[in-house]
Amino acid sequence: MGKTLFDKVWDSHVVHQVENGPQILYIDKHLIHEVTSPQAFNELEERNIPLFRKEQIVATADHNVPTKDQHLPIQDLLSKKQVEMLTENCDKHGVTLYGLGHPYQGIVHVMAPELGITQPGMTMVCGDSHTSTHGAFGTIAFGIGTSQVAQVFASQCLLLSKPKSMRITVNGKLKKGVLPKDVILYIIAQLGTNSGTGYFVEYAGDVFENMTMEGRMTVCNMSIEMGARGGMIAPDETTFNYVKGREFAPKGEDFNKKVSYWKTLPTDADATFDKEYTFDAADIAPMVTYGTNPGMGIKITERIPSKDDVSFEKSLEYMGLQKGEKLLGKQINYVFIGSCTNSRIEDFRIAAEYIKGKQKAANVNALIVPGSQQVAQQIKEEGIQAVFEDAGFEMRQSGCSACLGMNEDKIPAGEYCVSTSNRNFEGRQGQGARTILASPLVAAATAIAGKIVDVTEEIKELELV
Ligand SMILES: CC(C)[C@H](C(=O)O)[C@@H](O)C(=O)O
Numbered sequence: 001m002g003k004t005l006f007d008k009v010w011d012s013h014v015v016h017q018v019e020n021g022p023q024i025l026y027i028d029k030h031l032i033h034e035v036t037s038p039q040a041f042n043e044l045e046e047r048n049i050p051l052f053r054k055e056q057i058v059a060t061a062d063h064n065v066p067t068k069d070q071h072l073p074i075q076d077l078l079s080k081k082q083v084e085m086l087t088e089n090c091d092k093h094g095v096t097l098y099g100l101g102h103p104y105q106g107i108v109h110v111m112a113p114e115l116g117i118t119q120p121g122m123t124m125v126c127g128d129s130h131t132s133t134h135g136a137f138g139t140i141a142f143g144i145g146t147s148q149v150a151q152v153f154a155s156q157c158l159l160l161s162k163p164k165s166m167r168i169t170v171n172g173k174l175k176k177g178v179l180p181k182d183v184i185l186y187i188i189a190q191l192g193t194n195s196g197t198g199y200f201v202e203y204a205g206d207v208f209e210n211m212t213m214e215g216r217m218t219v220c221n222m223s224i225e226m227g228a229r230g231g232m233i234a235p236d237e238t239t240f241n242y243v244k245g246r247e248f249a250p251k252g253e254d255f256n257k258k259v260s261y262w263k264t265l266p267t268d269a270d271a272t273f274d275k276e277y278t279f280d281a282a283d284i285a286p287m288v289t290y291g292t293n294p295g296m297g298i299k300i301t302e303r304i305p306s307k308d309d310v311s312f313e314k315s316l317e318y319m320g321l322q323k324g325e326k327l328l329g330k331q332i333n334y335v336f337i338g339s340c341t342n343s344r345i346e347d348f349r350i351a352a353e354y355i356k357g358k359q360k361a362a363n364v365n366a367l368i369v370p371g372s373q374q375v376a377q378q379i380k381e382e383g384i385q386a387v388f389e390d391a392g393f394e395m396r397q398s399g400c401s402a403c404l405g406m407n408e409d410k411i412p413a414g415e416y417c418v419s420t421s422n423r424n425f426e427g428r429q430g431q432g433a434r435t436i437l438a439s440p441l442v443a444a445a446t447a448i449a450g451k452i453v454d455v456t457e458e459i460k461e462l463e464l465v
C-alpha cells in the first residue's frame, strides 16, 4: 500500500519501536524561545545532563520583546528576565541565539523558514503550538511541552505514538480577495476546533498547490486551531524555489541531491487516510470571526448564527455581539497586522497595495508588526513602510506583539481589534479585549474604513490578490 507524505517523513525518523508501544522519533531541528525553554534548561542542569546536539538547536526571543526602542533595555521586568535568561542559557550551553538586536531575530515561525533552517522532509519541534507552521515545507513540525523540550535537549529524540492521518482537499480557484487566511478560517469554521484532535493533517488540491510559501505557512500555522497536532503540504517547485539560496539551505550539488529526495516525499496515489474532507474553492469568501475560538467564523457578509448553547452565548456576551447581527459595518478602533500567521512580506505587500494612496480612519489605531528583522528590512527596501506611514499606520519592530498579551502591546478592555493573528480567546490580546480574526486584506480595509467592510468588489482592480 502507498504511503502518505506524513508516513514517509515519520518512518524515516523512527529510531526505535517500543514493543506494542510508542516509537522513538529523531528530531532534526529544535527551535526554542524565551517562554518555554527556561524550565527545560533547569531540568537538565539539575540532573547534570548535557545538551546532546546543540548544533541542531536555534533560539530567538519573540514573545516578550517590546516592539518599540528595541535598542534600549526592556522596561517590563518579567519580560526582561525571560529574555536575559534565554541569553544566559544559550551562552552557557553553546546554542545559537538570534536575540534582540540581531538581524535574524524574529518570531520563531517566521525567522526559521526565511533563514532556510526549515526544510522539507525534516522533523522539527518547538515548545510552541504554532510550530505547525513549518509543515508548509513538507516537514513534520509540531509543538511540544516543556518536559519534552528537556527530552529533546537530552536525546534529540521524542517518545511518541503515531497520530492518525487526515487529508483536507480544496480544489478549484479562489475568488479575488480570498486569501490563505480565509481558506483556513473557512475550514475551521466548517469542521470545528476539535475536528483535528489526534490527527496530523495534509492539505491537498489545487488551492494549496497554487499557493505561495507564505500562504501555505498561514494555513499550516492554524492547523493547531482545529485541534490537529500539525499540518503539512507536499513539497514542490514552489517549495524548492523558496528554500534555494537561503542562508542555511543546502548549496550547490547538495541542494540538487536534496531536491531529488524531496521529490519522493509527496503522498502516493494509492495511499489512504483515516479521514478525508473535501471543499470547493468557489464556496470560500473573506472571513471574520465573531466569537472566542477560531472556529466561530463567518463569511464577512453573513450574520452571526443563532445557537441555544450556554458557551456560545457566553462567548457572544464577551464579544458584546448578538445572535443574527452582521459584523459588516461594525465600528472598529484597533487593527493589528502581525503574528506568525500573517507577518511575512507577502502579507504586508497585499496590505500595502490596498492602502496605497489612502488614509487610515481617524478612529483607528493601526499597528504593523513585521514577523522578523529581515521582513522589517524588506518592508523598508520595497517602499512599503512609507506607504504604511503615509497612511497613518504605526510601524513597529519584530516580535509576537499584540498577538498575545505577554508584552507591552495590548488592546484595551472592551475594544474590538481586527487582527491577523490566530487566536481570539478571551483576554488573548489584553484583558477584556475583543479579537476578530481576519486576513491582512480585511484588516487593511478595516483600518481605512474605520469599520468592517467587504472589499471583494473594490479589489477586483488590484494586482496582487
Ligand atoms: C507562549 C507559547 C507557549 C504559546 C504557544 O504555545 O502557542 C504562544 O505562542 C501562543 O501563541 O499562545
Ligand code: SF4
Pocket: 062, 063, 107, 128, 130, 339, 340, 341, 399, 400, 403, 404, 421, 422
Ligand atoms: S505570534 Fe502569536 S501565535 Fe505566533 S508564536 Fe507568537 S504568540 Fe504564538
